[in-house]
Every structure is written in structure tokens, then in C-alpha cells.
Amino acid sequence: MEAVMAPTIPPRISLIGFMGSGKSTVGPLLAQKIGYSFLDLDDLIEERCGRTITEIFSQEGEPKFRLLETEALYSLSHGKRLVIAAGGGAAVQAANRTFFRNDSFTVYLEVSFEEFKRRTGRDPARPLLKMPQKDLRELFETRLSYYKKLGRRVITDGRSPQQITGEILALLGRR
Ligand code: S3P
Numbered sequence: 001m002e003a004v005m006a007p008t009i010p011p012r013i014s015l016i017g018f019m020g021s022g023k024s025t026v027g028p029l030l031a032q033k034i035g036y037s038f039l040d041l042d043d044l045i046e047e048r049c050g051r052t053i054t055e056i057f058s059q060e061g062e063p064k065f066r067l068l069e070t071e072a073l074y075s076l077s078h079g080k081r082l083v084i085a086a087g088g089g090a091a092v093q094a095a096n097r098t099f100f101r102n103d104s105f106t107v108y109l110e111v112s113f114e115e116f117k118r119r120t121g122r123d124p125a126r127p128l129l130k131m132p133q134k135d136l137r138e139l140f141e142t143r144l145s146y147y148k149k150l151g152r153r154v155i156t157d158g159r160s161p162q163q164i165t166g167e168i169l170a171l172l173g174r175r
Contacts (some may be wrong), residue, residue: 017109108151
């Protein structure tokens with residue numbers, strides 16, 4: 001009888017999507033299911049420069065944050081057995097898009113604008129939430145096309161983290 005082999009899981013799995021799409025909630029669940037380590041890119045940036053995301057934004061501005069984000073992301077390009085939760089803006093930078101396209105299996109967690117607002121509220125740890133609503137909506141719309149092109153889409157509205165994890169496992173051929 002022929003042995004049935006489980007498909008090999010890529011060494012790096014990245015979760016992309018707007019703020020509040022569930023990357024940092026689903027990431028650890030997924031990692032645990034497949035025996036990978038979970039890494040939140042924002043946490044890694046904070047660790048690498050000894051400051052919070054809010055401090056980096058207010059002291060050095062967003063462009064500097066984006067540089068640090070790219071550096072942190074590429075520090076993982078040879079990492080093995082990693083589930084990476086990327087910040088909501090990571091998929092927009094050209095260099096990062098190369099990473100998501102070539103260096104990882106990338107999953108796009110889709111969230112509606114209304115659900116994003118419900119999930120994030122006025123979280124002070126997310127500096128971009130201070131933007132006027134109109135600009136935030138525009139940012140949301142602009143980013144959608146990047147996310148869609150880079151990752152396998154998984155809908156998150158109305159779904160539990162466990163259901164979302166199950167869908168990703170199916171994409172990986174593990175269900
Ligand atoms: C950002 C999202 C945040 C964080 C930073 C910028 C963005 O991560 O990287 O505040 O540009 O959307 P989350 O998506 O994990 O909230």
C-alpha cells in the first residue's frame with residue numbers, strides 16, 4: 001500500500017490584512033496547530049529598537065517606522081517554522097511585497113471596515129487610529145488591492161479564530 005504523505009508546510013507563513021483582521025489572534029493558534037513558532041512583527045520591531053510602536057511613530061515618524069518594519073521582516077527571511085503576523089501597513093511597501101510574494105506563504109485575512117472599527121475601537125497602541133475617519137476609510141480601500149494580490153484570502157467577519165485557523169490549515173492542505 002502506498003503511504004499517504006501530508007503536504008509539506010512552507011517554512012514561513014505570513015498573515016497580512018488591515019488592523020483588526022485577527023492576525024495576532026489567529027497567528028498563535030495556527031502556529032500551535034502546526035508546531036511552528038509565532039512571531040508578531042510589531043513586537044519584533046519594538047524589541048529590536050527598545051521602544052513601543054507609538055513612541056517610534058511620535059519620535060521619528062512613520063517613514064522611519066516603515067524602514068524598521070522592512071528590516072525586521074527581512075531578518076526573518078531565512079527563519080524556519082515561523083508564523084508571522086505582519087502589521088497592517090507592511091504589505092504596501094515594495095520591498096515587503098517581494099518578501100510576501102517570494103519568501104513566505106502569505107494569507108490575507110479580510111475584514112470589513114465596520115468590523116475593523118468594532119474590533120479596534122480607539123486602541124492607543126495603534127497610532128493610525130487617530131486619523132480622521134475619512135482618511136482611515138481611504139487608507140483601508142487603498143490597501144485592499146495590495147492584500148488581495150499578495151495573499152490567499154480568508155474572510156474573518158462573523159467567524160471565530162478557530163474557524164479562521166481551520167481555513168488556513170485547509171489552504172495548507174492540512175485538513
Ligand atoms: C499599522 C498597523 C499596526 C502597526 C502600526 C501601523 C498600519 O499593526 O504595525 O501601528 O499601518 O496599519 P496591526 O495591523 O497589527 O494593528
